[in-house]
Amino acid sequence: xxxxxxxxxxxxxxxxxxxxxxxxxxxxxxxxxxxxxxxxxxxxxxxxxxxxxxxxxxxxxxxxxxxxxxxxxxxxxxxxxxxxxxxxxxxxxxxxxxxxxxxxxxxxxxxxxxxxxxxxxxxxxxxxxxxxxxxxxxxxxxxxxxxxxxxxxxxxxxxxxxxxxxxxxxxxxxxxxxxxxxxxxxxxxxxxxxxxxxxxxxxxxxxxxxxxxxxxxxxxxxxxxxxxxxxxxxxxxxxxxxxxxxxxxxxxxxxxxxxxxxxxxxxxxxxxxxxxxxxxxxxxxxxxxxxxxxxxxxxxxxxxxxxxxxxxxxxxxxxxxxxxxxxxxxxxxxxxxxxxxxxxxxxxxxxxxxxxxxxxxxxxxxxxxxxxxxxxxxxxxxxxxxxxxxxxxxxxxxxxxxxxxxxxxxxxxxxxxxxxxxxxxxxxxxxxxxxxxx
Amino acid sequence: xxxxxxxxxxxxxxxxxxxxxxxxxxxxxxxxxxxxxxxxxxxxxxxxxxxxxxxxxxxxxxxxxxxxxxxxxxxxxxxxxxxxxxxxxxxxxxxxxxxxxxxxxxxxxxxxxxxxxxxxxxxxxxxxxxxxxxxxxxxxxxxxxxxxxxxxxxxxxxxxxxxxxxxxxxxxxxxxxxxxxxxxxxxxxxxxxxxxxxxxxxxxxxxxxxxxxxxxxxxxxxxxxxxxxxxxxxxxxxxxxxxxxxxxxxxxxxxxxxxxxxxxxxxxxxxxxxxxxxxxxxxxxxxxxxxxxxxxxxxxxxxxxxxxxxxxxxxxxxxxxxxxxxxxxxxxxxxxxxx
Numbered sequence: 070x071x072x073x074x075x076x077x078x079x080x081x082x083x084x085x086x087x088x089x090x091x092x093x094x095x096x097x098x099x100x101x102x103x104x105x106x107x108x109x110x111x112x113x114x115x116x117x118x119x120x121x122x123x124x125x126x127x128x129x130x131x132x133x134x135x136x137x138x139x140x141x142x143x144x145x146x147x148x149x150x151x152x153x154x155x156x157x158x159x160x161x162x163x164x165x166x167x168x169x170x171x172x173x174x175x176x177x178x179x180x181x182x183x184x185x186x187x188x189x190x191x192x193x194x195x196x197x198x199x200x201x202x203x204x205x206x207x208x209x210x211x212x213x214x215x216x217x218x219x220x221x222x223x224x225x226x227x228x229x230x231x232x233x234x235x236x237x238x239x240x241x242x243x244x245x246x247x248x249x250x251x252x253x254x255x256x257x258x259x260x261x262x263x264x265x266x267x268x269x270x271x272x273x274x275x276x277x278x279x280x281x282x283x284x285x286x287x288x289x290x291x292x293x294x295x296x297x298x299x300x301x302x303x304x305x306x307x308x309x310x311x312x313x314x315x316x317x318x319x320x321x322x323x324x325x326x327x328x329x330x331x332x333x334x335x336x337x338x339x340x341x342x343x344x345x346x347x348x349x350x351x352x353x354x355x356x357x358x359x360x361x362x363x364x365x366x367x368x369x370x371x372x373x374x375x376x377x378x379x380x381x382x383x384x385x386x387x388x389x390x391x392x393x394x395x396x397x398x399x400x401x402x403x404x405x406x407x408x409x410x411x412x413x414x415x416x417x418x419x420x421x422x423x424x425x426x427x428x429x430x431x432x433x434x435x436x437x438x439x440x441x442x443x444x445x446x447x448x449x450x451x452x453x454x455x456x457x458x459x460x461x462x463x464x465x466x467x468x469x470x471x472x473x474x475x476x477x478x479x480x481x482x483x484x485x486x487x488x489x490x491x492x493x494x495x496x497x498x499x500x501x502x503x504x505x506x507x
Numbered sequence: 508x509x510x511x512x513x514x515x516x517x518x519x520x521x522x523x524x525x526x527x528x529x530x531x532x533x534x535x536x537x538x539x540x541x542x543x544x545x546x547x548x549x550x551x552x553x554x555x556x557x558x559x560x561x562x563x564x565x566x567x568x569x570x571x572x573x574x575x576x577x578x579x580x581x582x583x584x585x586x587x588x589x590x591x592x593x594x595x596x597x598x599x600x601x602x603x604x605x606x607x608x609x610x611x612x613x614x615x616x617x618x619x620x621x622x623x624x625x626x627x628x629x630x631x632x633x634x635x636x637x638x639x640x641x642x643x644x645x646x647x648x649x650x651x652x653x654x655x656x657x658x659x660x661x662x663x664x665x666x667x668x669x670x671x672x673x674x675x676x677x678x679x680x681x682x683x684x685x686x687x688x689x690x691x692x693x694x695x696x697x698x699x700x701x702x703x704x705x706x707x708x709x710x711x712x713x714x715x716x717x718x719x720x721x722x723x724x725x726x727x728x729x730x731x732x733x734x735x736x737x738x739x740x741x742x743x744x745x746x747x748x749x750x751x752x753x754x755x756x757x758x759x760x761x762x763x764x765x766x767x768x769x770x771x772x773x774x775x776x777x778x779x780x781x782x783x784x785x786x787x788x789x790x791x792x793x794x795x796x797x798x799x800x801x802x803x804x805x806x807x808x809x810x811x812x813x814x815x816x817x818x819x820x821x822x823x824x825x826x827x828x829x830x831x832x833x834x835x836x837x838x839x840x841x842x843x844x845x846x
Contacts, residue, residue, distance in 0.1 A: 144712065145823075148714060158714060169557050170557060173555075173557065173559065177559075178555065178559035181558075294584070296584060296585075296586065297559075354591070354592075357592055357595075358591075358592055358595035358596075358599075359595075361595055361596070361598075361599030361600075361601055362595065362598070362599050364599070449547075450589060450591070451589065451591070451592050452547055452586070452587045452588045452589045452592050452596075453587075454547065454587060458547055458587070461547055461548045461683065461685065462547055462548035462554055462555050462587075463548075463554075464548060464550075464685050465546075465547075465548030465549055465550045465553070465554035466550070466554045466555075466556060466557075466562075467550050467551060467554075467708070467711070467822060467823040467824055468823075470550045470708060470709075470711070470712040470823070471688060471709075471712025471713065473685060473688075473689055
């Protein structure tokens with residue numbers, strides 16, 4: 070405070086007024102509503118119409134969902150209970166069908182005393198993907214991830230433990246053989262020899278050896294036939310295998326498509342364009358019917374395995390194009406920078422190109438994943454009892470014939486949980502990897 | 508493990524395509540289970556219950572054959588097939604027999620190279636219509652909108668029927684029976700047409716079945732029966748005569764109640780004795796045990812009992828015997844003699 074202007078200024082405030090709360094109409098819920106919902110005549114009208122529409126839908130859906138029958142033995146009993154309770158049968162769900170059949174919708178015909186096996190496989194799946202998906206997960210869990218492709222089939226199908234172990238040994242032969250031979254006879258020759266050795270191991274040695282070991286030391290689980298697989302377990306199984314395998318295959322295809330090697334490029338382009346040019350349902354029919362005719366009679370080539378291969382190939386072709394989009398979006402300077410550092414092709418892909426290209430492609434990759442997961446319901450057309458196929462079977466039970474929306478609502482709810490979590494995770498991943506300068 | 512199966516299968520496929528298979532009955536015995544193709548779900552004919560056990564009229568035929576061949580009605584692997592996959596599943600050997608309400612037609616028998624071993628249900632295409640429309644005959648349906656499942660013989664039959672009677676109709680194409688029910692109830696079509704057994708099953712699920720009538724006209728013949736591959740007559744005989752045994756047992760009055768009495772000692776009816784193996788060697792001729800028919804009948808009784816339990820008038824589906832009565836009662840069931 071100075072007194073320079075003592076004469077010219079009549080009044081100088083020497084104390085600040087206490088800060089006032091903003092007016093009630095511009096803060097809190099009211100303020101938010103004014104700013105966002107009722108900021109003008111057009112917006113006000115739109116808001117009122119939207120609210121009325123939401124209220125209308127909820128007024129129909131909520132009583133249907135919550136004023137419902139949970140325990141009954143048949144649709145007719147449901148209707149009697151509705152009639153007795155509310156005096157009418159319209160607008161009330163009969164969840165009794167879900168109450169009776171939810172285990173079947175989840176596990177298909179998997180023996181009920183063995184439900185712990187798919188549940189354990191699912192829990193292990195979460196453990197196995199954690200180190201890949203989240204930075205806070207301990208890196209030691211990667212061992213679970215590496216073991217999972219061998220443990221999961223064993224848990225699901227059962228049988229002797231030696232089969233998966235022997236197949237895993239084949240991968241060890243491939244990996245360590247290639248490393249060992251690379252220093253002796255050169256990397257390419259070493260790789261070829263290791264691949265041949267591993268193929269011989271898988272084709273001719275694994276079968277007899279695991280049989281012998283199984284007889285010598287019979288450690289195993291009770292086998293479960295593929296025919297008993299069904300419901301959500303089947304969808305998740307096909308979805309997870311297709312998702313897990315399609316990403317690496319897709320990366321290889323995308324790189325192959327950009328390769329300078331003519332044959333590699335031609336094969337990759339041909340594969341991608343062929344698979345993308347054919348509807349998935351056609352591939353599934355090939356898997357279920359055409360392959361049967363090519364096979365000699367009596368060959369038992371598991372139908373679920375055939376379907377998983379077809380869905381994986383289908384997803385891989387789409388994945389390759391999504392990743393190619395990521396590769397194309399990278400500035401040329403990144404490739405040149407990698408070259409100028411003296412990195413060879415694989416090093417530059419691994420350290421420079423792929424981390425960036427994959428990051429760009431995350432939304433596309435995840436929507437491909439979600440699409441593949443939902444496409445697994447198409448297997449109901451070739452007679453596999455996925456949730457949609459089972460809903461048809463359940464409806465054929467004369468107790469539940471005529472029930473419709475309840476089954477679809479339940480199936481939609483479960484699919485929504487999975488697809489929504491995948492979508493949320495991808496948004497989390499994008500935020501975490503956000504290093505660009507927006 | 509799975510990978511090895513896959514690679515192994517590919518190699519075998521490459522090397523050994525076209526190896527002749529052994530007789531089906533030997534395969535079944537060696538395997539210890541019968542692979543039986545059924546529908547993924549047709550009310551009363553094939554459907555899994557809450558425990559995953561398959562139930563139904565077609566399923567009972569599979570179980571009877573398994574009991575006759577293997578002595579165990581539970582030794583059946585039920586392979587759900589759709590209308591699109593059923594024939595390749597049978598032709599490729601994935602299943603040993605198909606019992607999936609399949610209409611016996613010339614081209615399926617001759618051109619697709621299957622052997623229909625008999626008829627276990629005589630069906631026919633009918634019409635269902637709301638009672639309030641006041642229609643009493645299919646001949647009055649000129650100009651109606653008709654819900655119809657696409658890609659089935661019913662579609663062709665419908666077109667033929669309307670053309671012959673010089674009427675017009677507007678089809679509402681539908682994919683599944685469940686969808687058809689919803690559309691019909693919502694009034695998207697005036698008439699729903701499919702096999703009469705399906706109509707009865709559908710009507711039974713309505714809240715007020717009495718408001719809907721099934722018109723008296725049956726516009727097609729749909730003899731449904733189990734089938735096997737061409738070229739293995741021994742196996743075809745086993746399935747054929749198992750079905751005939753179920754039908755003949757009803758004719759001779761052999762039921763699940765008196766089966767053990769009749770089978771324990773020869774009765775005074777030689778036909779029953781030959782059927783139940785207390786006389787003659789019919790089982791041996793089939794390559795089965797002498798009491799094969801006793802085992803088949805022990806599963807769920809004779810044809811009439813199976814019919815009553817799964818689709819008969821005491822069930823919600825409530826089908827009358829009609830054409831499926833014994834020939835002695837004015838129906839079409841007529842098992843050849845067991846001698």
